[in-house]
Amino acid sequence: MFRTLLNLRRAGVVGINRRNAEYILRYNERSLYPLVDDKLRTKRLAIAAGIAVPELYGVIEIEHDIANLPTIVSEHKDFVVKPAHGSGGSGIHVIIGRINDRYQHNNGSLLTKEELEYHISNILSGMYSLGGQPDQALIEYRVKFDPLFESISYRGVPDIRTVVFRGIPVASMVRLPTRMSDGKANLHQGAVGAGIDLATGLTIHAVWQNRPVEQHPDTGAAISGFQIPHWNKLLTLASQCYELVGLGYLGVDVVLDRELGPLVLELNARPGLSIQIANGKGIQKRLEYIDRLAEIPASAQERACLAQDLFVRL
Numbered sequence: 001m002f003r004t005l006l007n008l009r010r011a012g013v014v015g016i017n018r019r020n021a022e023y024i025l026r027y028n029e030r031s032l033y034p035l036v037d038d039k040l041r042t043k044r045l046a047i048a049a050g051i052a053v054p055e056l057y058g059v060i061e062i063e064h065d066i067a068n069l070p071t072i073v074s075e076h077k078d079f080v081v082k083p084a085h086g087s088g089g090s091g092i093h094v095i096i097g098r099i100n101d102r103y104q105h106n107n108g109s110l111l112t113k114e115e116l117e118y119h120i121s122n123i124l125s126g127m128y129s130l131g132g133q134p135d136q137a138l139i140e141y142r143v144k145f146d147p148l149f150e151s152i153s154y155r156g157v158p159d160i161r162t163v164v165f166r167g168i169p170v171a172s173m174v175r176l177p178t179r180m181s182d183g184k185a186n187l188h189q190g191a192v193g194a195g196i197d198l199a200t201g202l203t204i205h206a207v208w209q210n211r212p213v214e215q216h217p218d219t220g221a222a223i224s225g226f227q228i229p230h231w232n233k234l235l236t237l238a239s240q241c242y243e244l245v246g247l248g249y250l251g252v253d254v255v256l257d258r259e260l261g262p263l264v265l266e267l268n269a270r271p272g273l274s275i276q277i278a279n280g281k282g283i284q285k286r287l288e289y290i291d292r293l294a295e296i297p298a299s300a301q302e303r304a305c306l307a308q309d310l311f312v313r314l
Contacts, residue, residue, distance in 0.1 A: 080142050106156060172275070
């Protein structure tokens with residue numbers, strides 16, 4: 001046990017206690033947490049700042065409003081239902097179409113109007129929210145993933161998670177849905193995590209269920225060496241989110257829509273540390289270097305360039 005911890009420390013792997021004490025508690029003011037814990041507030045902030053996000057079709061806040069769902073989605077065959085205060089992908093229903101009077105879930109199942117309304121009622125009750133508090137249901141645009149991801153994704157939409165410290169990206173990974181994850185880009189539910197070379201945007205290392213993998217478990221396609229589209233734009237977008245909410249240690253999740261390009265999906269004030277496993281390398285040296293900087297570059301583009309330089313050097 002001691003030897004394992006020593007090896008992890010030598011590899012520069014940041015643990016939960018260190019992350020919380022040295023970065024989250026020091027750089028994330030608790031008064032700012034609601035800006036990222038509430039997806040509706042995050043979306044409105046991003047729109048005001050000119051940052052692209054999935055279009056919001058409607059919000060259901062109380063039980064009585066559930067009856068408005070058919071009106072909200074009347075012009076949309078596909079859409080996403082998600083809790084405003086959810087975490088880890090829980091409570092999200094992705095509707096990909098309609099068959100007769102039923103809604104087609106992305107896992108292939110068909111939901112009646114009553115079943116979907118019941119799910120929304122559960123969202124409102126706080127079943128998926130942080131702390132079990134009453135919640136809101138967001139009805140929004142369903143992202144259509146870039147066809148370039150088709151060979152390394154199963155049914156769902158891959159997303160790119162970037163950890164940003166003091167406005168400077170320190171690590172990125174792409175999370176690839178699998179059959180096990182039910183099409184969701186969530187590592188804990190069985191998605192593949194592939195680390196990304198910040199300098200080039202190429203995938204460099206992949207893990208599935210905490211084990212290194214070279215191929216996607218469902219498609220059989222090679223994962224490493226895949227070029228993430230719009231890479232420089234993605235890094236700059238992640239850097240921009242620092243100004244958006246003012247959190248010093250931040251997780252930024254972006255999706256690539258085949259028609260709209262990069263869209264910010266959500267932000268996280270407590271991003272997990274599995275991004276290190278996905279990259280096969282710890283982030284401690286980069287965090288320490290950025291922590292010592294007397295001045296941080298003013299523009300998001302400059303900070304993104306600094307991140308690429310640090311990835312090569314540290």
